[in-house]
Amino acid sequence: MKNYIAFLLAMIPVLGSAETVHRITAQTTRMAPQTLLNRFHLKEGEQFTEEEYLKAQEDLHKLRVFKTLEFLEEKRKDGVDIHIKADDRRYVFPMIFAISGKKKAGGVSLTSGNLFKQGETAGLFIGGGEDGFSAHGGLSVGDHSFYAGYTHLNFEQRFYENGWVSSPGVFATADDKDEHNDSFLGQVHGKQDQLTFSYRRAFSRVWSISITPQYEYYRYKHGVLDSGNHSTVSFSLQYADDIRPGMNMGALAGIGLSDKHHALQDLPRMRTGKLAEISYTAGGHWTGSDYDIQKLSVDGAYLWEFKKRHLLxxxxxxxxxxxxPFSNLIRSSDLLFGMGIYDREQRGKGGMSAGVSFTYFILRNKTGLLSLMPFFEHAYVTTGGSSYQPHSGVGATLSYRLWRFPLPVGISMTKNLNDGTHHIGFRIGGKF
Structure with missing residues (x-):
């Protein structure tokens, strides 16, 4: 007992020596200093640790409105003083977006940041392809994010052997009709109108919730399949810690302003990021839907960022x-992670998937960033009972982005491991 008491007494000076944040001040160019301090997640009176201090710095960089950021700290007897020197600017970036494959798609966008001195970002996008068009707009300010989008599709829903169906989309550039004519079973003409609104609220540095009402209407020729209203409401809970804002060229530069010196520096040590999200979607008479719809989704990701900024x-x-109904079944294309190019998909009552990518920066200098991202992704969809259908692919994306001009260019290749087809796409603009 005496030894235990002696141990507790010995711990008192150690516990008492924990540093706290005494005072935080800021010097800014456009926004009010208090606006920046509101976005700095380390607060006065909180315990000061090197890990949380670095995370708070990185979160400011992710706002993409600072040309330079400098952090100065001074240790005092009663804590640590932090002073932030921020050169925040405003920006308006027009940008083109084009994808070329067997079919072509493209669009234009306008992205702005810090126009109202709140560290906010906003964007508008209008684009289309051979199967339809879409328009989207979004605003993120503080802990609040808003999104609205409309999509119209005019497409042929085609059916193939072994459960494969065509995967229509505004930016679908692969043509399944010519590639898989030998296994073609039939098709039906369809139209889709989709109007989506979404609101996300962050409650801490890592936790957020969102609600997404969506109006969706399908019109199939002769009223076959599931013509009618498919409106739903979705709810999600997300945990995200140190996830980089983009998995390829966006990983260091992103859209907006970047502290070039900071982004080009090697990290002092490898760091990790993680993401987890659960979402529930429901529809019925209460949403105006002609069908009962209930879906549950769970997502996760883990990221390693190495000292040279390469990403696994x-x-x-x-x-x-x-x-x-058919149009709301689980799609293998939704289970995959957007890294590959595919012309068909599987649909069923459920499914699981896994994927891996490695972003290697071949060139990283003050002019721009050249990266190669090989990837592998695999999904399977349950099609009834214990039967399931796989959908997997392997490929790579090579892309280059200038620092001060948001126009990445790249080429992407995907091999579908299930039917052996190859798809090559050229991309210009957009975020990789």
């Missing part, structure tokens, strides 16, 4: 449709 990421996802 692993992904996992699971989805289940408890009630869903």
């Amino acid at each position: 990421a692993v992904f996992a996802k699971a989805q289940r449709a408890f009630d869903a």
Whole structure:
């Protein structure tokens, strides 16, 4: 007992020596200093640790409105003083977006930041392809994010052997009709109108929730399949810690302003990021839907960022449709992670997937960034009972981005491991 008491007494000076944040001040160019301090997640009176201090710095960099950021700290007897020197600017970036494959798609966008001196970002996008068009707008300010989008599709829904169906989309550039004519079973003409609104609220540095009402209407020729209203409401809870804002060229530069000196520096040590999200989607008479719809989705990701800024990421996802007509079934293209190019998909009541990518920066200098991102992704969809259908691909994306001009260019290649097809796409603009 005496030894235990002696141990506790010895710990008192150690516990008492924990440093706290005494005072935080800021010097800015456009925004009010208090606006910046509101976005700095380390607060006065909180315990000062090197890890949380670096995370708070990185979160400011992710706002993409600072040309330079400098952090100065001074240790005092009663804590640590922090002073932030920020050269915040405003920007308006027009940008083109084009994808070329067997089919072509493109669009234009306008992205702005810090126009109202709140560290906010906003964007508008209008684009289309051979199957339709879409328009989107978004605003992120403080802990609040808003999104609205409209999509119209005019497409042929084609069916193939072994459960494969065509995967229509505004920016779908692969043509399944010519590639898989030998296994073609039939098709039906369809139209889709989709109007989406979304609101996300962050409650801490890592936790946020969102609500997404969506109006969706399908019109199939002769009223076949599931013509009618498919409106739903989705709710999600997300945990995200140190996830980089983009998995390829956006990983260091992103859209907006960047502290070039900071981004080109090697990290003092490897760091990690993680993401977890659960979402529930429901529809019925109460949403105006002609069908009962219930779906559950769970997503996860883990990322390693090495000292030279190369990125290794692993992904996992699971989805289940408890009630869903054909157009709302789980899609293998949704289970995959957007890294590959595919012309068909599988649909079913549920599914799981996993993927991995490695972003290697071949060139990283004051002019721009050249990266190569090989990837592998695999999904399977349950099609009834214990049967399932796989959907997997392997490929790579090579892309280059100038620092001060948001126009990345790149080429992407994907091999579908299930049917052996190859797809090559050229991209210009947009975020990789």
